[in-house]
Amino acid sequence: MLILGIETSCDETSAALVADGTKILSSAIATQLDLLKKYGGVVPEVAARRHTELIGYVIKEALDKAGRTLDDIEAVAVTSRQGLISCLMVGVAAAKSISYAKNVPLIGLHHIEGHIFANILSHPEMPFPHVCLTVSGGHNMLVHVQEKCRYELLGTTLDDAAGEAFDKIAKFLGLGFPGGPVIDKLSKPGNPEAFSFPRPMIKNKSFDFSFSGLKTAVINMFKDKIARGEKLPLPDIAASFQEAVVDTLVAKTLRAVEMKDLKVVSVTGGVSANSRLRQVFTETCKRKGIKVFFPDLSLCTDNAAMIAAAGYARMMLGERSDLRLNVFPNAPLGG
Amino acid sequence: MIVLGIDTSGYVNAVGLADGTRVLADVAFPAKTDSLEQIVDNIDSVLKSAGLSLEDIQGIGVGLGPGSWTGIKVGVTVGKMLAFSADKPVAGIPTLEALAYAARKKSLFIYAVINSGVGDTVYAARYHTSKNGVSQEGEYFTGSIKDLVPLINEPVLLVGGDIKRYRDIILKENPLIRNKVKALEALPSGAAVACLAAVRLARGMKDNPLSLTPLYLKESTAEVFINKYKVK
Ligand SMILES: [Zn+2]
Numbered sequence: 001m002l003i004l005g006i007e008t009s010c011d012e013t014s015a016a017l018v019a020d021g022t023k024i025l026s027s028a029i030a031t032q033l034d035l036l037k038k039y040g041g042v043v044p045e046v047a048a049r050r051h052t053e054l055i056g057y058v059i060k061e062a063l064d065k066a067g068r069t070l071d072d073i074e075a076v077a078v079t080s081r082q083g084l085i086s087c088l089m090v091g092v093a094a095a096k097s098i099s100y101a102k103n104v105p106l107i108g109l110h111h112i113e114g115h116i117f118a119n120i121l122s123h124p125e126m127p128f129p130h131v132c133l134t135v136s137g138g139h140n141m142l143v144h145v146q147e148k149c150r151y152e153l154l155g156t157t158l159d160d161a162a163g164e165a166f167d168k169i170a171k172f173l174g175l176g177f178p179g180g181p182v183i184d185k186l187s188k189p190g191n192p193e194a195f196s197f198p199r200p201m202i203k204n205k206s207f208d209f210s211f212s213g214l215k216t217a218v219i220n221m222f223k224d225k226i227a228r229g230e231k232l233p234l235p236d237i238a239a240s241f242q243e244a245v246v247d248t249l250v251a252k253t254l255r256a257v258e259m260k261d262l263k264v265v266s267v268t269g270g271v272s273a274n275s276r277l278r279q280v281f282t283e284t285c286k287r288k289g290i291k292v293f294f295p296d297l298s299l300c301t302d303n304a305a306m307i308a309a310a311g312y313a314r315m316m317l318g319e320r321s322d323l324r325l326n327v328f329p330n331a332p333l334g335g
Numbered sequence: 336m337i338v339l340g341i342d343t344s345g346y347v348n349a350v351g352l353a354d355g356t357r358v359l360a361d362v363a364f365p366a367k368t369d370s371l372e373q374i375v376d377n378i379d380s381v382l383k384s385a386g387l388s389l390e391d392i393q394g395i396g397v398g399l400g401p402g403s404w405t406g407i408k409v410g411v412t413v414g415k416m417l418a419f420s421a422d423k424p425v426a427g428i429p430t431l432e433a434l435a436y437a438a439r440k441k442s443l444f445i446y447a448v449i450n451s452g453v454g455d456t457v458y459a460a461r462y463h464t465s466k467n468g469v470s471q472e473g474e475y476f477t478g479s480i481k482d483l484v485p486l487i488n489e490p491v492l493l494v495g496g497d498i499k500r501y502r503d504i505i506l507k508e509n510p511l512i513r514n515k516v517k518a519l520e521a522l523p524s525g526a527a528v529a530c531l532a533a534v535r536l537a538r539g540m541k542d543n544p545l546s547l548t549p550l551y552l553k554e555s556t557a558e559v560f561i562n563k564y565k566v567k
Contacts, residue, residue: 045404045555049548052408056415056545070420086405089371093412096375101389101420323379326372 001315004073004098005308006059008091009083009111010138011035011042013054015062016305017073021312022124026065027298027305030054036177041167048086055094062304070102077311080108080321081331082139088327096323107311108321111302112139112333113149117313118299118306119266120148126293130264133253135271136301137163137178142207142256143333145266148313151333154256155207162245163271165211169241172219173234183238184274190239192276195221197244202251209252214244246277250284257290265292273300336537337391340529341378342398343370343410344430345449345496349398350374350381351525355533356468360385361526371409378417381525394541395423396532398430398523399550401458401475402449407549415544424541426532429550433527435462435469438494438519445469446483448495451553455480455504458552461491467534477552484508493518 003021007014011032017025032050036042063069078095080088092108099106115134120126131154132143140161144152160168163180170179175186197217200210218241225232249271257265267281272294285292299306337359342349348366352359364377382388397414400407411427418425434447445462459476462469476483480501487509493502493516502518535541 043555048408049551049555052412053546053548055412056419056547059416060419060545086408089405089409090412093371093374093409094416097413097416098420100375100379101417323375324372326369 001074001312002068002072003075003077003308003311004059004062005304005311006076006078006091006095007114007302007304007307008051008055008087009079010087010302011047012302013051013058014302014304015059016303016308017062017066017068018305018308018312021309022121024121024305025068026062027303028058028061028065029303030058040171040177042084044084044086047084048090051087051090055090059094070098073098073102073104075105075107075311075315077107077109077308079111079114079307080325081110081328083111083329085327085329088329092325092327096325100323105315106321106323106325107314107319108325109307109310109314110331110333112141113310114306115268116143116145116266117310118295118303119268119293121306121309122295122299123293126266127264129260129262130266131253131257131260131262132266132268133249134269135162135249135267136269137161137167139269140209141333142253144256144260149317153333155209155252157209157211159210159212160215162209162211162249163269165215165245166271168215169218172222173237180271180274183242184276186235187239187242187276190233190235192239192243194233194236195240197240199244199248199251202248207252207256209248211245214241242276246274246280249277250280254284254288254290263290265290267292267294268300270301273297336393336533337387338394338396338529338533338536339378339382339392340396340398340525340527340532341374341410341414342430342433342523342525342528343374343406344398344400344402345523346403346406347522348374348377349523349525349528350377351527351529352381352385352387353526353529353533355537356530358526358530361524363522363524370406374409374413389417389421392423394532394536395425396528397425397427397547398433398528399427400430401550401552402430402523403452404551407551411547411549415547418544424536425544425547426535426540427542427547428528428531430523431458431460431475432462432469432471433524433531434494434521436531437521437524437527438492439464439469440492443490443492443517445492445494448480448493448498448501450497451477457501459483468531475552480504481508487512487515490515491517494521496520496522
């Protein structure tokens with residue numbers, strides 16, 4: 001079954017063709033990095049206008065890259081839940097138009113389910129059940145993935161997502177946007193133990209996250225040093241901050257895996273591209289005899305291939321959306 | 336040439352059908368925040384009522400706005416993706432032009448007026464009736480309805496939503512033009528969009544569906560901020 005996936009929930013306009021939920025025939029992603037740099041972050045109305053301009057071209061590119069036409073498409077899968085409302089609307093408007101004109105089924109999906117499937121798409125052999133950490137600029141969740149499309153939410157962020165903390169610290173340190181890759185790079189020569197930053201809620205029994213306190217601690221320390229005229233070793237600050245985030249994410253995830261008595265961890269979302277996060281997860285899991293999986297780097301950030309893969313799984317369960325499909329910016333992941 | 340016209344810029348899902356400039360159907364479905372939810376269903380029901388399907392039409396007209404930013408993003412995306420998917424020629428029609436078309440009168444100049452959603456700021460444009468419908472004179476206007484007053488120096492017909500209130504504001508500014516200003520209440524019309532698109536498409540003036548974008552006539556708040564403060 002050939003599925004066209006569409007994803008416009010935040011700042012990437014994306015379309016992809018995926019066969020049988022496993023084989024990516026093409027993926028087209030137009031990033032709005034120029035706008036992000038100009039505005040220092042995502043501005044919903046500006047992003048939505050850009051989606052409207054790009055959506056047709058991106059879908060055409062996905063078709064052309066795969067050497068297919070819309071006549072070959074057997075279903076359309078689209079992100080309809082969680083994200084920026086005006087951005088989600090553009091993808092859903094496009095998806096239902098194609099579904100109607102081509103008389104093929106339509107399915108609306110939750111954005112986080114897409115991220116969960118990014119890793120399933122990268123590793124078809126990944127066993128169920130497993131614990132999935134989804135972490136990006138917009139979300140930060142621990143999910144018990146019982147089987148395909150059956151989830152139990154274990155924890156989520158109470159304030160900033162980890163990726164958001166990366167962005168805000170990078171912005172504060174004048175490193176640019178997006179923050180994840182620049183801090184990752186800057187941290188390489190730095191000493192992660194140079195500064196001791198808090199590991200927020202690491203001891204806390206819940207599986208919720210909170211990164212706003214860590215962000216404030218880094219900013220206060222920085223201002224303090226400036227006020228005292230001390231030298232500022234940026235790589236050390238970046239590495240120490242990154243280490244605090246990584247420690248927290250790894251500790252909480254592993255505690256969830258142990259609580260569920262499982263041996264498999266899936267780490268997904270934009271921050272799962274972070275090299276230090278991958279390294280610490282890999283080392284810690286190896287010591288504990290736990291298998292850890294990361295998506296291909298191309299599937300870490302928002303993309304439509306993961307939406308098509310999730311759509312295929314849902315359609316195999318007999319699910320469909322009708323042409324009245326609407327968007328729900330704050331919908332829970334559901335099960 | 337049977338053309339489907341849609342316009343979701345004005346808190347209605349306006350869907351119409353025209354055969355050339357002959358109106359076959361013109362329905363305005365109420366739509367507040369559910370324009371996305373309803374629009375494809377609305378199109379389907381208008382087509383079905385006319386005994387047609389998407390394959391039977393020869394072109395699509397899309398109201399580009401201005402109006403509700405959300406509404407026009409939905410309508411333009413649906414219009415262009417229907418055109419792309421069904422391989423039909425498409426023509427984008429400014430909603431102000433469609434309003435003027437629906438009110439065309441030979442003797443009067445027409446000011447089509449659309450509420451911007453902020454205070455008494457409106458989008459407007461001036462038209463005169465021409466052979467194939469209406470022709471725009473001058474640029475689009477975005478500003479206070481009061482700033483239109485000095486521009487009214489001959490009899491005009493104001494057309495748009497909430498238009499009596501706008502006429503009252505104009506006459507309060509200048510009571511001397513009382514008998515020069517008529518007002519006609521009108522919502523965006525799918526049929527008007529379809530007729531104007533049919534005329535354009537018959538002359539070979541089709542738009543590239545992939546590049547079709549809304550006519551906002553106003554920068555988003557963030558763009559205003561950036562341009563005002565030159566944030567880098
Ligand atoms: Zn995401």
